[in-house]
Amino acid sequence: MKSLVQILKEIRPEFDFAASSDFIADGMLDSFDMVTLVATLDKNFGISIQGTDIVPENFQNLQSIEALLRKNGVQL
Amino acid sequence: MNFTFRRKRISGLLTVVPANEQCFVEEMKNFNFPEARSLKLKEVMGYDKRRLVEPVVCVSDLAVFGLRHLFDLGMLERDEIDALFLVTQSPDHFMPPTSNIIQGRLGLKQDMFCLDISQGCAGFVIGLIQAFLLLEQDHIRKVVLINADVLSRKASPKDRNIYPLIGDGASITVLERDTEDSVIHANLKMDGSRAEALIIPAGGLRMPSTAETARLEEVGDNNLRAKDHLFMNGAAIFNFVQVEVPPLIESLLARAGVSIDEVDYFFCHQPNRFMLEKLADKMKIPHAKMPNNVVEHFGNNSGATIPTAITFNLRERLLREKLRVCLAGFGAGLTWSAMLISLGNVNFNTIIEYK
Numbered sequence: 001m002k003s004l005v006q007i008l009k010e011i012r013p014e015f016d017f018a019a020s021s022d023f024i025a026d027g028m029l030d031s032f033d034m035v036t037l038v039a040t041l042d043k044n045f046g047i048s049i050q051g052t053d054i055v056p057e058n059f060q061n062l063q064s065i066e067a068l069l070r071k072n073g074v075q076l
Numbered sequence: 077m078n079f080t081f082r083r084k085r086i087s088g089l090l091t092v093v094p095a096n097e098q099c100f101v102e103e104m105k106n107f108n109f110p111e112a113r114s115l116k117l118k119e120v121m122g123y124d125k126r127r128l129v130e131p132v133v134c135v136s137d138l139a140v141f142g143l144r145h146l147f148d149l150g151m152l153e154r155d156e157i158d159a160l161f162l163v164t165q166s167p168d169h170f171m172p173p174t175s176n177i178i179q180g181r182l183g184l185k186q187d188m189f190c191l192d193i194s195q196g197c198a199g200f201v202i203g204l205i206q207a208f209l210l211l212e213q214d215h216i217r218k219v220v221l222i223n224a225d226v227l228s229r230k231a232s233p234k235d236r237n238i239y240p241l242i243g244d245g246a247s248i249t250v251l252e253r254d255t256e257d258s259v260i261h262a263n264l265k266m267d268g269s270r271a272e273a274l275i276i277p278a279g280g281l282r283m284p285s286t287a288e289t290a291r292l293e294e295v296g297d298n299n300l301r302a303k304d305h306l307f308m309n310g311a312a313i314f315n316f317v318q319v320e321v322p323p324l325i326e327s328l329l330a331r332a333g334v335s336i337d338e339v340d341y342f343f344c345h346q347p348n349r350f351m352l353e354k355l356a357d358k359m360k361i362p363h364a365k366m367p368n369n370v371v372e373h374f375g376n377n378s379g380a381t382i383p384t385a386i387t388f389n390l391r392e393r394l395l396r397e398k399l400r401v402c403l404a405g406f407g408a409g410l411t412w413s414a415m416l417i418s419l420g421n422v423n424f425n426t427i428i429e430y431k
Contacts, residue, residue, distance in 0.1 A: 010114070011113075031297075031310055031311045032113070032117055033113075034272050035117070035120055035121070036116045036117060036349055037351075038119040039350060040117075040304055042307070048188075048354075048357040050318070050354070050357070050358055051314065051315075051317070051318030051351070051354035051355065051357075052315070052318045052319055052356055052358070054314065054315075054318075054354075055311075055315065056311075072116075
């Protein structure tokens, strides 16, 4: 199973996600990246993130994405 | 707003798609965007093949082609059409109504009701509601509903947010009274306060088309679009669908006293595969019950996507059996609509190519 950082790196290899506290404001994830990320997280962790949770605040940084994963029953 | 209809049925469906097919992989170079990211999007959203008109083809051309096909095969007679409703967001002209143009080109009788309805992706259910309302009149026996759009002509080829998903097409649905005591439930909601989430800003009288409105502008995420082009706030529309559509369908089924398990298929508007899978997951509907394969084969052809999904997925089956289906459309307006209907034993249910 891939880690969250590995998944993010595959989507946008040009960025250092560990160094940012706001992926959206820093231009590292756009709305299409979020869709790709959700589809990848769903597949990787065997979950289905709710459509209503696909909002920028849930993808702002590593902590917010981890919180979303925990909400979906993923143990990190 | 709730509706209930009795003794009405869909007696035939025909989808008309342009013969011209475009492939996403070949179009990727038009977008100022890395190829690897485009390929990931292709996989998630289902972008693949689309059917697009040549830039001179109008909605009336697709409709006339389809209706002539039905006349030629004897599936429909000119004189039995009492009403022709056209649902479109891309009419031939501001004036006159495109439905009248279709009537005139086909030489249909004068004693009939032609009406243009300005609706898009929610427009199949809205058109059905209008048609069923008219069929309450004793002397109205057959209504032809046309859902047609050529919105590729209003989309920027340099806008990755909208261009890869757009398709053109038309559907022709024939409606009449049912000899069986069938019951159809429908509901409909609208919210004009969110109208700008899906809009063609220029070209109407509020902002007439000029050289300035035709000029491509950088609009973020490396996309180029003019004010004459179709704009969609993708994030707002995605959220709108996920928040509003499940309760609409749930309230429809509750009113009808029908569970999700008792519905054979959920035919929703087809914006992209990802959105439909999320909608199905939220409502705990098995993916196989909610087809999402129109975008990958034809593109999103606006109000025609639901009948396109029906003809593509149930082509032969609907000729010989009846299924309980839930239809749901959502889009410009904003508008969202749903209908629970018994569909089947139709006279025709097929797809043809416009050449």
